[in-house]
Amino acid sequence: MLRSRISAAIAVVFAMIACAAIASENNVGGLRGFGWPNSDKDCFQSSSEVMINFCSDPKLLVIPMTFEFSGLTWPTARISGNGSQSSWCQAMAFHADGSGVVNAPVFTTGSPSIQALPLGSLTPGDEGVWHVECLMPQYAQLQRILQGSRP
Numbered sequence: 001m002l003r004s005r006i007s008a009a010i011a012v013v014f015a016m017i018a019c020a021a022i023a024s025e026n027n028v029g030g031l032r033g034f035g036w037p038n039s040d041k042d043c044f045q046s047s048s049e050v051m052i053n054f055c056s057d058p059k060l061l062v063i064p065m066t067f068e069f070s071g072l073t074w075p076t077a078r079i080s081g082n083g084s085q086s087s088w089c090q091a092m093a094f095h096a097d098g099s100g101v102v103n104a105p106v107f108t109t110g111s112p113s114i115q116a117l118p119l120g121s122l123t124p125g126d127e128g129v130w131h132v133e134c135l136m137p138q139y140a141q142l143q144r145i146l147q148g149s150r151p
Contacts, residue, residue: 033063033142050141058137063145065131067124077117077134078143081110085137091119093130114143
């Protein structure tokens with residue numbers, strides 16, 4: 001009896017760990033992103049769990065992602081503009097042959113406060129790999145990308 005309770009408790013702990021791992025992949029922080037082209041990587045710096053563009057010109061931040069489930073996903077960026085200029089983000093999935101699915105850019109309001117920016121729906125490519133590109137003006141912030149299973 002005791003052995004079965006211990007086994008059940010261990011199973012629950014492993015299930016919780018597995019769920020936490022999946023949740024962390026479905027909720028990717030902006031700190032995982034990198035500046036593109038590589039010459040712009042120094043424009044982005046982290047502060048309080050967000051990536052901020054400190055260069056005077058808008059710069060592109062790329063956040064690599066993986067699909068955690070099959071079918072459509074509805075990603076959302078948690079991002080800001082800088083008060084006078086908007087940030088935009090675009091989700092992209094690619095197939096092994098190099099062809100891809102690209103969503104149209106979605107613009108923020110330019111608000112300096114971080115807000116949820118839905119990026120439409122996206123179907124996984126052959127490899128289950130995708131990324132989000134965000135063009136961010138000076139002082140704009142990217143907090144995270146959320147992968148949703150439905151709108």
